[in-house]
Amino acid sequence: MAYDVFLVSAIEDRDMAKLVARRLRSLKFKVWFDQKQTDNTFDAKDARNAGNSEYMLVMWSKDAVKSDWVRAAASVGHSRPGMLVQTSLDKTIPYEPFKSDKRFSIEGMTSRKTPEGFYKMIEELGQRAGRSDLREWMGYGKKDEDARADWIAAHPDDPIAIDDKKKREKAMGIKPAPAAETASAAALAKASVKPVPSQSAVRKPVATNATKASDPLGMGWGTLAAVGAAVFAMFFLSWIFRSQTIAAPVHAGAPGVGNAYVLQQACPVGEVPASLLKVLEPGPIINDTETPDSED
Template sequence: MAYDVFLVSAIEDRDLAKLVARRLRALKFKVWFDQKQENETFDAKDARNATNSDMMLVLWSEHAVKSDWVRAAASVGHSRPGTLVQVGLDKTIPYEPFRTQKRHSIVGMTSRKTPEGFYKAIDALAELAGRTDLREWMGYGSKDEDERADWLAAHPDDPLALHAKAQREKDLGKKPAAAPAAQGAAALAAASIKGTSTPNGTKHVVGVSIAAAARGAAAAKPEMDEESGLGWGTIAAVLLTIAAMFILAWFFRSEPLSPVLRTEAPAVGNAVTMAAACPAGQVPRSIMNEVLTPGPIIDDTND
């Protein structure tokens, strides 16, 4: 999964990092943050998540400069120009090459106090992400409904505006459209059996039912949230495809052998069938022709 911001902090600074992550997510940044981190090993999974993130925010402190994990993560961010943003939780100065790069101080930040450095850090992240006027949005209170509405109208493509639009549609009962992949899979499952004909020439009506069910499932099932990675539409399409396979298997099922075919079947594989097909006291003609064919009589009693 791709993230907007990869948040880096020392384990000892976890509480403040949680606050920063919460503020970023309120602005609709997708944030990677391991709040259950217990070791200092920067493994392959961490490296993959760091490289899959558009930006990296490093929280420097006296604990962070001693952390192997923080140093390794920050090095990944430094190796990707135009992605690294730094803040300082205290007056600690990190080592090179981070010493000379700009850092925004958020000393004293709490849930009720937002230092100027945090606004500057948000401005830096917004510039890298191509977003504007986030500082203005952060200045609105819960009672500034008109100002918020005007801001959203002026920034229709911002994640905040897109989220607000989705929320309004949800409140109105409008269901989101199914994923294109789910619609395609459902249509393929319906088309695969819609035109099937029975031996007497009549059309199979099951295909129509499956097509209707596919359309209904695609329209009725909303997608799951982005964290799950799997949508209800996709699950519905898979289930419909499996149902179509069972229907096809039933339609093209094997027919029972006729009595003639049963008697002509191999003796070893159809011994029970042959015993039922031949009356008692008689020998099947196939055995008479292939096994009991008369031949010359040989007298071996004089040997």
Template structure:
């Protein structure tokens, strides 16, 4: 993430540093500041934030000149021309090479008192960021609503004006326009769905006029062919499973079966040279009947 200001101060000067950060952020400067810092180690994250900031603001003081962290951060800012900007919160003069650079005095600054050095500091930060008339904005009172409106109209692209416009639209219930990145993501999602055979409406910014849109038979049939292929694969799978389970009957299933139409099942149930027990009653011997002679009906039997 890029910042407008990377604020550098000693741990002992944290209160005045917080006040400076609040003032800068109220003017819509993006400030990198670690208010929970307790050590003197200038770590890789500090170096990355300082490098990604347009300005490195150092608050020099009696405590700051003794801080290894402050000197390391100030050296990073001083290594890039036009990046370092210095402020003094007391009369302490820093060491070389920072002694000769201009320092804006903000000594005695409080929440109710703003030294002229702070106005000069804000003007310099605004100049680096392409912003103007920030001193005028800071001098507006609580009842100067008309002046603020005129200032916003005169500086429509200033972050203060952009923020005021967003708040006004939010109060009126107007939804912000989608960002360009969001529009691009929506277009990629629509293209992905179309490639997979699913029709989806194009984003508003990508919509094709009805008069010029031409039907595509391949796209129209894409979803239908996919469904047919899925159903066909399911049917084939069911047929294969049915054939496997019918042909490969287990011995237990074969033993309990009542039919011997399947030669393979009969072989498993009745080994060679044997007859199924259920057929033995058919082969039992009985009296021999001579069907070549007429049968004599015994009428002497008593009637029932």
């Protein structure tokens, strides 16, 4: 996320830094401020957030000049032209190279009292950010609705006017349009992905009353025609096979094994098949019921 102002102060000046941050945010500046800072180490995360900020506002004081974190952050801001903006909370003068740069005194500032140095500091930030008449806006109260409306109409591109427009559209139930970058990314992602129809998207044809009346089983005319043709073919083939006489081949020399029909055709009534003559030929009769005499 990009910030407009990276706010730097000593831990001991945290209450004043909160007040300054609140005033800046009321003017729709995006402010980075670590309210939970507990050490004086300027780490990689702080350097990254400072690099993502347009301006750095350093609040000098007797405690700030002793803070390694404040001096390290101020050095980062001083190294980038047009980034560093300085204020003073007391009479303390910072070390070089910060001593030679312009500082805006906000000594004695409270929630009810705004020093002239604060207005000048806001004008400096507004000028660098391409914003104008911020001091005039700060002079309006809640009762100056007409003056505020005129100011917004005269500055339609200012973050204050843009925020006011969003609030009015939200109150009217109008959803904000997506950002240009987000919209283009979403369109590109949508074009690169081939849509897959879901089960719910594939709808089955709904049968009308006329279709239900003529098709009680819920089948189409094509299905009914195919089933009718198959049934007709089965009956037709059955009739053809039943009307033909099956003539079994006659083999006079082959024995009849469990086939009375073939045996009847090969052997007329009153005759014995030649293959059975040897089986029926008489032979000696053996009495196997008597035991032969045993030899003495």
